[in-house]
Every structure is written in C-alpha cells, then in structure tokens.
Amino acid sequence: MESTNENNIDTSMRHVVYDRFGERDVLQVVESPVPQPENGQVLVRVHGAGLNPIDWKTRKGLGFAARQIENSLPWTPGYDVAGEVVAVGDGVTTLAPGDRVMGMVGFPAAGGGYAEYALAAADELAIVPEELDLVTAGGVPLAALTAWQGLFEMGKLESGQKILIHAGAGGVGHFAVQFALERGAHVIATASARNRDFLAELGVHEVIDYHTTDFTDECYGLDMVLDLMGGDVGKRSLHTLGENGVLVTIPTVTADEIISIAEEMGLRAHGMTVRPDVFHLEEIAELIEDGDVRVHVDGQFTLDQVREAHEALEGGHVRGKLVLDCR
Template sequence: METNADQNAESRMRHVVYDRFGDRDVLQVVQSAVPAPATGQVLVRVHGAGLNPIDWKTRKGLGFAARQIEHSLPWTPGYDMAGEVVTVGDEVTTLAPGDRVMGMIGFPAGGGGYSEYALAAADELAIVPEELDLVAAGALPLAALTAWQALFEVAKLESGQKILIHAGAGGVGHFAVQFALERGAHVIATASAGNRDFLAELGVHEVIDYRTTDIGEECYGLDVVLDLVGGDTGKRSLHTLGEQGVLVTIPTVTADEIISTAESLGLRAHGMMVRPDVFHLEEIAELIEDGDVKVHIEKAFALDDVAQAHELLEGGHVRGKLVLDCR
C-alpha cells in the first residue's frame, strides 16, 4: 500500500534556481511540488536540459533575458529540454502521455528546463526521432534553431554558395556547418587545431586555425559569413565578403558596432535573435532521422553538478554541446 510519504515523494521534483544574479555559487538545487499543466500546456519528465551561453550571461544579470526576469527571482534557468510527456492540459490534441518530445521552452521569461519536470506549451514541442537519445535531444533546440534561422531566414544561404562559419566546432557552429553542407554550400570553418579532425569528419571543406591564420588573407568573395564570436572577429570578417555577400552576427553585445562598420564599408550585416519555431525544429528532426545531422555532446552533468557545467560553459571552448542529465 502506498503511504502518504510515497505520494509526497512522487509529487516533488528537484530543480535548479537562483534568487539573485551573480557567480556560479548562486545556483542551488531545491525541491518543489511538481506543477500541473494549464490549458494548452503539457508536463514533461525531463531527461536532458541543454546548456547555452545565454544561461550563464543571464545568471550574471547580463543581456535582455536578465531584464525580463529580474523582478521574478527566484527563477529556474533552461530554455532547452527533451523528455517524455507525463500529462497534458485541456485543449491539447497533438500530444499524449508517453510521447518523446523536445523544445525551446519558456523563452525568454519562463525558462524552467533545469528540472526533473518542466511545463511547456504544446506548440513549443516537436517529436524526438527514435534515432536520438532524449538526453542528447535536450541539447538541440536553441542552438540548432539559432543556426537554422541565421542561415536560411537571415542569410538566405543557397546551394553552391561559399560560407565562412566562425567557431564551427561549438554548439551553434557544429549545427550550422552540418545544415550548410546539407544545403549544398561550400563550407569554411574557423576552429582551434584540436577541432580540425572533428570538423573534417562532419564534412567541412576547409578548416582555418583562427590562432595562426588571418581569415582576411585566406578568404575573399564569400557569399555568407556566420559570426558566432562577435567583436573584432566580426569586423575583420566583413573584408572576406563579396559585393553581394552578407554577414550574420549572433552575439548581441557587439552586433550594433559590426553592423555600423559594415554600413561604412557599403556591405550588408545583420544581427539576429533566435525564436522558438516548432516547424523549423521538425525540419531539423527530419535531418537527424535521415542521418544527415548529428548532435555532439561533449559532456553530460547531473543536476547537482550544474555549477561545474556553467564553469565549462563560460570557458567558451566546448566542442558541440553540454547537457544536464535530469533523469
């Protein structure tokens, strides 16, 4: 017979919170009641929660997401997660308990991914291909959507074009190189020497070691540059563009200065901010199903090791993705 203690244990969950902005020591793991889904929502038993640069920047109080949440702390971070649907709220007809799902959830003010259970709007979630483990799937949505939207919505990359992708071995970068290759582009990527083989295995045509080589001397007449580094790297990259070329820069902090520099040179540059888009996510899932795209996980961390995960994330030299294993 189930006791009250058993029932209570079952209705509790562990999740990460911080009650103030600051260094990694503000991250705590606490217990709370498992929430119930509202109309249009589902409750997901989280297997994997992706870690993204926005997570540590927001934790430090930096950037636009921090402004959204500063008056609603304590807050559970995490915009990426994958897991199994437990219960569905009213008016949810597209998902059922047991479905394997992933999504970019609660962006920007909700969050909630760093948890054993998370609420998500049903229309934020895509079905995870059988080929993809649910912990790995948790690391996919935000980074893959960033790459997809930058390449195909903003840059309008086409087959046969030449593209330079900075930080090609990173979270967004390793998706971007695979999407660009799948689209039929000629792909050049910058990386450290240690990531040359990793990128060659993904099919990248040329890998440039950014520590020893000046891209301005190596590249010219490019159709697209995807700048995942920002600052001086973005500005120097403008000189590699052809007359009709376009640079898309992702770090928001330096986007304005790069765009201004481009205008002064008579060139095109755009900043962008990722947004949840379940249709894009479904297209990406198909590429994974077909074996055309892989998710590379450098390391999975337990919830209790979230501060270590943030330390590695802040270091900025992750190959592929980091993920919290929330099972």
C-alpha cells in the same frame, strides 16, 4: 521524491534556481511541487536539458534575458528540454502522455529547463526521432534553431554559395556547418587545431586554425559569414564578403556596432535573436533521423553538478554541446 499520484507523476521535483545574479555559487538545487499544465501546456518529465551560453550570461545579469527576469527571481534557468510527456492541459490535441519530445521552451522570461519536470507550450515541442536518446536531444533545440534561422532566414543561404562559419566546432557552430553542407554550400570554418579532425569528419571543406592563420588572408568574395564570435572577429569578417554577401552576427552585445560598420562599407549585416519555431525544429529532427546531421555532446552533468556545468560552459572551447541529465 517518494510520493506519486495516480498518474505515476511525482508530486515534488528537484530543480535549479538562483535568487540573485552572480557567479556560479548562486546556483542552488531545491525541491518544489511539480507544476500542473494549464490550457495549451504540456508537462514533460525532463531527461536532458541543454546548456547554452545565454544561461551563464543571464545568471551574471548580462543581456536582454536578464532584464526580462530581474523582477521574478528566484528563477529556474534552462530554455532547452527533451523528455517524455506525462500530462497535457486542456486544448492539447497534438501530444499525449508517452510522447518523446524536445523543444526550446519558456524563452526568454519563463525558463524552467534545469528541472526534473518542466512545463512547455504544446506548440513549442517536436517529436524526438527514435535514433536520438532523450538526454542528447536536450542539447538540440536552441543551438540548432539559432543555426537554422541564422543561415536560412537571415542569411538566405543557398546551394553553391560559399560561407564562413566562426567557431564551427561549438554548439551552434557544429549544427551550422552540417546544415550548410546539407544545403549544398561550400563551408569554411574557423576552429582550434584540436577540432580540425572533428570538423573534417562532419564534411567541412576548409578548416582555418584561428591560432595560426588570419582568416581575412584566406577568405574573400564570400556569399555569407555566420559570426558566432562578435566583437573584433565580426568586424574583420566584413572584409571577407563579396559585394553582395551578407554577415549574420549572433552575439547581441556587439551586433549594432558591426551592422553600423557594414553600412559604412556598403555591405549587409544583420543581428538576430533565436525564437522557438516547431516547424524548423521538425525539419531539423528529420535531418537527424535521416542521419544527415549528428548531435555531438561533449559533456553530461547531473543537476547536482550544475555549477561544474556552468564552469565548463563559461570556459568556452566546448566541442558540440553540454547537457544536464535531469533523470
């Protein structure tokens, strides 16, 4: 990328695309002109792009996002970006070139995060705290917003309540346990033995090793369950709820079934799909800035390593987040 224009913005950029659904080998790195921001948009020079489970599921043609994009392939994945504003479109008054920003962008149909430059709506972006480097910040928006909206919008979690969070050491999970603790809840999390110390360091009150212990034997009368696993785990979790408890299940594929079983049991369960919300993101940024929440990145990959990144993502067992370093 030799050529730049008078604003020192490259005229071409590298980005990841796939032109069909499939395995990791459909992911390609190509070069294209840098897009120009339109009315209400911002052009971000991307430092970090978060990797999320929805990325590999969509690449395989699974789930609701795949239905949104199947007629617009080739497509650049990625819903999480953090970086530096380099240009703003008409009507943008809240951000200026040089601002350090992060956001959940292009959800669900536009995508575009796995790139050296990405377009975002100005109202999708929050300022990144100085304490947080921009590659790490790329791992925050979608996972943190999922945790925040699941706990506080859908679950109405309050101080003093008792909550079980499944997969507490994962991308969404490690944010969820910290948000719940910060809100004053008693937090129980399921995880593998290797993540026990990690979760204890975050302040989790009880860690249940799901390999050796059945959480239904340990938990009862709960105010809330945040189910990041779905399927059988979600169904069995209903038995841990108190009569006024609520289960929020994140995986969309099994949500309807879990909700139906809850209704038969006279219990409450909700599914949810995360949405961009800059006000929530600003609250999350403040917690990070104050040191109340930390972001754990388990692995960083370059754009050229995107297939390896998806291999790690699909394997599960990631502690915290994986990010692409797009610089």
